[in-house]
Amino acid sequence: MAFDIAVRRVYEPPEKSDGQRVLVDRLWPRGVAKKDAALALWLKEIAPSDDLRKWFGHDPERWAEFQKRYRAELDANKEAVAQLRGVLREGKVTLLYGAHDEAHNNAVALKEYLQARS
Numbered sequence: 001m002a003f004d005i006a007v008r009r010v011y012e013p014p015e016k017s018d019g020q021r022v023l024v025d026r027l028w029p030r031g032v033a034k035k036d037a038a039l040a041l042w043l044k045e046i047a048p049s050d051d052l053r054k055w056f057g058h059d060p061e062r063w064a065e066f067q068k069r070y071r072a073e074l075d076a077n078k079e080a081v082a083q084l085r086g087v088l089r090e091g092k093v094t095l096l097y098g099a100h101d102e103a104h105n106n107a108v109a110l111k112e113y114l115q116a117r118s
Contacts, residue, residue, distance in 0.1 A: 003088040003118050007107045010096040014038040019092025022084065024107050026050065029098035037096070041087060046080040048106050049073060063104045070109050081114075088114065 006018065010029045013036075014021060020040035023029075026047035029037075048056070048070050056066040074081055087093055097107035 003085075003114055004092040005088065005111045005114060006092065006094040007111050008094050008096055009102065010037055010098050017092075018094040020087055020090065021094050021096055022087060023096045024084075024110055025096075025098050026053065027098070032098075039096070043080060043084055046074070046077065046084055046110065053106075058099055058101050058104055060101070060104050066104075067109045067112070070106060071113055074110070074113050084114070 004019070008018070010023060010025075010032055018038075021038055023037065023039055023042040023044075024046055026044045028042075047053070048066075052066070052069050052073065055069075056062050084093075095107040095111055097105045099105040102108075
């Protein structure tokens with residue numbers, strides 16, 4: 001079953017086409033009011049560990065290694081992955097993140113992980 005997954009910055013205003021909006025960062029994004037985020041779920045447990053997040057530092061040169069390490073964390077985090085899969089079975093989901101880099105962030109890596117295992 002292919003999941004319908006989009007990825008957007010949490011700072012962008014919600015759109016009707018988003019489906020269920022799921023924040024996948026461990027830390028709440030600065031300057032965003034909870035009511036403005038229009039979240040269905042804040043799944044901080046699925047975010048990269050603090051150690052991995054700090055090591056990566058959104059350095060594009062560490063992207064491939066970050067993805068590998070994050071996939072290993074996700075493989076070991078069956079409960080959070082199962083929870084997100086349950087939401088995905090209900091329809092479209094937009095994974096939200098706070099990082100500035102739109103190509104190298106945990107939501108992009110998570111989407112690729114989920115699609116490869118759907």
